[in-house]
Amino acid sequence: MKKYIDFRSDTVTKPTPEMRKAMAEAVVGDDVLGDDPTVKKLEDLAAEMIGKEAALFVPSGTMGNSISIKAWTRELDEVIIEARSHIYNMESTHMTFISRVSPRVLPSQRGAMDPDEVERNIKIPSVHQPRTSLICIENTHNNWGGAVIPLENMKSIKKVADKHGVRIHLDGARIFNASVASGIPVKEYTQTADSVMFCLSKGLSAPIGSMLAGPKDFIDYCRRIRKALGGGMRQVGVIAAPGIVALQSMVDRLKEDHQRAKKLALGIYQLPGIQLNPDEVETDIIIFGLEHSHLSASNFLEKLKRKNILALPVPQGIRFVTNRGIDDHDVEQTITVFANILNS
Numbered sequence: 001m002k003k004y005i006d007f008r009s010d011t012v013t014k015p016t017p018e019m020r021k022a023m024a025e026a027v028v029g030d031d032v033l034g035d036d037p038t039v040k041k042l043e044d045l046a047a048e049m050i051g052k053e054a055a056l057f058v059p060s061g062t063m064g065n066s067i068s069i070k071a072w073t074r075e076l077d078e079v080i081i082e083a084r085s086h087i088y089n090m091e092s093t094h095m096t097f098i099s100r101v102s103p104r105v106l107p108s109q110r111g112a113m114d115p116d117e118v119e120r121n122i123k124i125p126s127v128h129q130p131r132t133s134l135i136c137i138e139n140t141h142n143n144w145g146g147a148v149i150p151l152e153n154m155k156s157i158k159k160v161a162d163k164h165g166v167r168i169h170l171d172g173a174r175i176f177n178a179s180v181a182s183g184i185p186v187k188e189y190t191q192t193a194d195s196v197m198f199c200l201s202k203g204l205s206a207p208i209g210s211m212l213a214g215p216k217d218f219i220d221y222c223r224r225i226r227k228a229l230g231g232g233m234r235q236v237g238v239i240a241a242p243g244i245v246a247l248q249s250m251v252d253r254l255k256e257d258h259q260r261a262k263k264l265a266l267g268i269y270q271l272p273g274i275q276l277n278p279d280e281v282e283t284d285i286i287i288f289g290l291e292h293s294h295l296s297a298s299n300f301l302e303k304l305k306r307k308n309i310l311a312l313p314v315p316q317g318i319r320f321v322t323n324r325g326i327d328d329h330d331v332e333q334t335i336t337v338f339a340n341i342l343n344s
């Protein structure tokens with residue numbers, strides 16, 4: 001029996017037996033020398049599924065985002081980015097540390113920036129002002145509770161970007177969640193961006209790795225940046241192999257995580273102190289505030305932990321993420337534990 005019901009993230013998923021078998025049997029070679037057929041297969045599959053010319057296997061989503069920003073920008077440039085975005089808030093400032101560009105931070109409606117406001121913030125470079133070279137969009141949006149950014153919003157921002165010769169990078173760590181939740185093919189989202197990063201190691205359940213996809217010459221350049229950052233890996237087919245299994249067999253399963261997140265949201269939103277609109281739970285992430293008469297968020301998380309339920313504190317309150325390790329019974333048990341603690 002498992003010890004914890006672990007809602008801390010969709011990154012806690014363990015590889016499936018099929019993934020472990022694929023790892024054991026992977027045909028490998030030195031990938032820095034271009035010899036690893038399993039990595040090549042993963043990169044081709046990812047590029048094809050995401051609708052880009054080429055893709056690059058990277059150790060983490062953070063590295064994929066940082067390489068992309070480095071490749072699209074020059075020092076002294078500015079990057080338009082949403083205020084609660086993962087890149088701006090949770091990636092250890094690589095924009096300034098690695099790319100030496102400054103962020104122009106914009107507010108949003110649940111992660112969707114206003115295209116007019118984006119346009120107003122595109123700078124004409126001068127001796128005083130930076131050049132705006134890139135816009136970053138995050139879909140689904142982690143810190144906005146897994147919100148799906150509407151395709152129409154992305155299309156409008158793309159129009160603005162094209163008009164001004166600015167590139168778009170999509171932090172699509174969970175872009176397949178957006179597609180599965182909305183029913184819109186993933187390529188429709190990715191067409192609105194010049195480059196896309198997505199993670200294999202979140203709801204798709206692979207143990208390690210993310211993909212960066214875009215035009216071939218861009219990816220060739222990104223491969224050099226990856227090497228410069230120490231991300232050139234050798235017989236890395238052993239970790240690319242479960243990534244292939246993830247792409248081939250785990251995308252449709254994401255809907256189960258979404259259904260369970262909704263079920264959890266509907267089960268808890270009327271309990272004392274919970275501040276949550278269940279209509280806003282669209283994918284696998286639930287973020288709620290807690291305004292309880294005698295429990296702080298950290299007390300509540302402590303009490304949950306004593307009942308073997310794990311979740312994380314976030315600036316807006318508490319975050320739960322459903323994932324492959326959580327079944328319907330876990331959700332029901334969690335709702336019961338919430339009720340017992342919050343009503344006592």
Ligand SMILES: Cc1ncc(COP(=O)(O)O)c(C=O)c1O
Nearest residue numbers: 060061062063086138142171173
């Ligand atoms: C939206 C988003 N982008 C990027 C990342 C970074 O991925 P990694 O943890 O693989 O660096 C995450 C991780 O949680 C994320 O939620």
